[in-house]
Amino acid sequence: MAFNPRNRGPLRTLAALFVIVFGLYGFLGAVSTWGDAQRTPKLGLDLEGGTQLILQPKLVGNQTINEGQITKAVDIIRQRVNGSGISEAEVTTQGGSNIVVSLPGTPDNATIASLQKSSQLRFRAVLVEGSAAPIPVPTSTSTPTGTPTSTATATAAATGKATAKATGTATPTAKSGYPPALAAATTPAPTRTATPGATATPGATATANPTTAPAGKPQNASDPAWITPDVQAAYTALNCAKPKDIEAIVDDPAKPMVTCSVDGRAKYILGPAEVLGSEVSNATSGQQQTQSGSTGIWEVRLDFNAAGTKAFGDVTSRLVVLPPPRNQFAIVLDNLVISAPVTQAALTAGNASITGSFTAASSKVLADQIKFGALPMSFQLQTRESISPTLGGDQLRRGLLAGLIGLILVVGYSLFQYRVLGLVTVSSLVIAASLTYAAVTLFGWSYGFRLTMAGVTGLIVSIGITADSFIIYFERVRDEVRDGRALRAAVETGWVRGRRTILISDAVNFLAAIVLYVLAASNVRGFAFTLMLTTIIDIVVVMLFTHPLLSILANTKFFGEGHKWSGLDPERLGARTVTYAGRGRVTIAARRAAAEGNQS
Numbered sequence: 001m002a003f004n005p006r007n008r009g010p011l012r013t014l015a016a017l018f019v020i021v022f023g024l025y026g027f028l029g030a031v032s033t034w035g036d037a038q039r040t041p042k043l044g045l046d047l048e049g050g051t052q053l054i055l056q057p058k059l060v061g062n063q064t065i066n067e068g069q070i071t072k073a074v075d076i077i078r079q080r081v082n083g084s085g086i087s088e089a090e091v092t093t094q095g096g097s098n099i100v101v102s103l104p105g106t107p108d109n110a111t112i113a114s115l116q117k118s119s120q121l122r123f124r125a126v127l128v129e130g131s132a133a134p135i136p137v138p139t140s141t142s143t144p145t146g147t148p149t150s151t152a153t154a155t156a157a158a159t160g161k162a163t164a165k166a167t168g169t170a171t172p173t174a175k176s177g178y179p180p181a182l183a184a185a186t187t188p189a190p191t192r193t194a195t196p197g198a199t200a201t202p203g204a205t206a207t208a209n210p211t212t213a214p215a216g217k218p219q220n221a222s223d224p225a226w227i228t229p230d231v232q233a234a235y236t237a238l239n240c241a242k243p244k245d246i247e248a249i250v251d252d253p254a255k256p257m258v259t260c261s262v263d264g265r266a267k268y269i270l271g272p273a274e275v276l277g278s279e280v281s282n283a284t285s286g287q288q289q290t291q292s293g294s295t296g297i298w299e300v301r302l303d304f305n306a307a308g309t310k311a312f313g314d315v316t317s318r319l320v321v322l323p324p325p326r327n328q329f330a331i332v333l334d335n336l337v338i339s340a341p342v343t344q345a346a347l348t349a350g351n352a353s354i355t356g357s358f359t360a361a362s363s364k365v366l367a368d369q370i371k372f373g374a375l376p377m378s379f380q381l382q383t384r385e386s387i388s389p390t391l392g393g394d395q396l397r398r399g400l401l402a403g404l405i406g407l408i409l410v411v412g413y414s415l416f417q418y419r420v421l422g423l424v425t426v427s428s429l430v431i432a433a434s435l436t437y438a439a440v441t442l443f444g445w446s447y448g449f450r451l452t453m454a455g456v457t458g459l460i461v462s463i464g465i466t467a468d469s470f471i472i473y474f475e476r477v478r479d480e481v482r483d484g485r486a487l488r489a490a491v492e493t494g495w496v497r498g499r500r501t502i503l504i505s506d507a508v509n510f511l512a513a514i515v516l517y518v519l520a521a522s523n524v525r526g527f528a529f530t531l532m533l534t535t536i537i538d539i540v541v542v543m544l545f546t547h548p549l550l551s552i553l554a555n556t557k558f559f560g561e562g563h564k565w566s567g568l569d570p571e572r573l574g575a576r577t578v579t580y581a582g583r584g585r586v587t588i589a590a591r592r593a594a595a596e597g598n599q600s
Helices: 005-034 067-083 109-116 151-159 229-237 243-247 306-319 360-371 390-447 453-482 487-519 522-553 588-599
Strands: 050-057 090-094 098-104 122-131 257-260 266-276 280-290 293-304 329-333 336-339 351-355 379-387
Touching: 005 390, 005 522, 050 109, 067 090, 067 098, 067 109, 098 379, 109 379, 122 306, 229 257, 229 266, 257 336, 266 306, 266 329, 266 336, 280 360, 293 306, 293 360, 306 329, 329 360, 336 360, 390 453, 390 522, 453 487, 453 522, 487 522
Parallel strands: none
Antiparallel strands: 050 098, 050 379, 090 098, 122 266, 122 329, 257 266, 280 293, 293 351, 329 336
């Protein structure tokens, strides 16, 4: 086919499509070669099999559970599983008390541990922070220190004086709107333990070894008066390396608490709980943003509801002027401190940012713990079993067979009805299948999407939806040819008229898929997701491949002159009117009229 200037626009459109296809597969190859992605779609529980975990509530003393608590636990565990990037997991109850969690594949230990850490999430003021194991102290004068992570915090630790001016020097993030007013190290460092002969700086004496408590009733949660002889004795006796000591920790929100850091390197005396996990409306992770762009510092962003905004504002306004370690705010989950950030400003806007020695992974873990940490009780792993995909594998084979039969029927119908033009349908289906495969695989890597039998059904249904769009377009073009229009004009006019119908049809399918995804149960959501995805791909293929390819073919001799095997033969289609086809050229309608005159 000689180059025709008319093909320049359609060729550019086709080039853009192939750039998208090669870009997707290039990106997939890169993340599978140098990243942790796989080159095939992730399969769901019914197709791949997986692991079944049975969680049993940990009851203390005469504690009892009710149906409401179990229902709430199921909802939150399901959110935790989805938040960790695992899709199509099943969370159900067993015997009215146990919770059964079925996960596709083989979950790692961190995922299993996150399901068992299920106590209430609480925010408490730090009264004392010390090392979990004694560290030798030189006989000379020593200064207990905390874990400063910013210039303002380090100054306060060195001088024992923390003021609103000194700690409020952080600049709010302009784009995210989350003031970086909390600085935290994800793993608290051990602090030196003061000895009777040591001299400590003012304000830091209580950091490691409380000996006396001010007399009188505590005025607030940061008041050292909470450190009674019993609390002091419990703090001294606590050994963070002993599992029995950890299990014996009691988290009563109305009383002070003696506990350890989650890594066992530090132990604390904490004041009564002041902000509850239920008052955190959202927790996310990401890099800090400024007016000039990302700082490269990972942070955990917190949003509070109305009650949490007031409580958090009151607490941080008090803590910001206290000396270390009483200017710290401990986040307690499952009786252990998962983070103890230093307050750097009063936070009254309902949001905050925790910064420190975070990575992308550790910041996400902390955000998920805060967001999904408000379970009514803790759980212990009772049994762990592997689930066989035998039934799902048989269903998959039958489903793929049904899809293959449907594809053969669509291709056969297209070739019979549209002759060579049917090859455009076949090539369009190939392009759509290539885009779908890459998209499903990349979604599995980036968002944890797993292809279940319901999702496979959605892909099979999409064959008919995609073929329907081609049929609408081809029939509009053939109608224009029947009306006597030249093929090039028929292709463009038919596209203008058929495009509206195609978009309306796909919009209805997409809207139905959205409603199904929002309202349906977990397995059906896989069907809805693949239906939404393939509907979008159908529009892309029709716009960027089918239409421009047909525009190019219309300028060829085989299609443009209406060869009988082209599928656009005017005589076969029954063209009824005479049209202008160029100097010296006679249309099929004129030839037919002449033939009928000769016969008479």
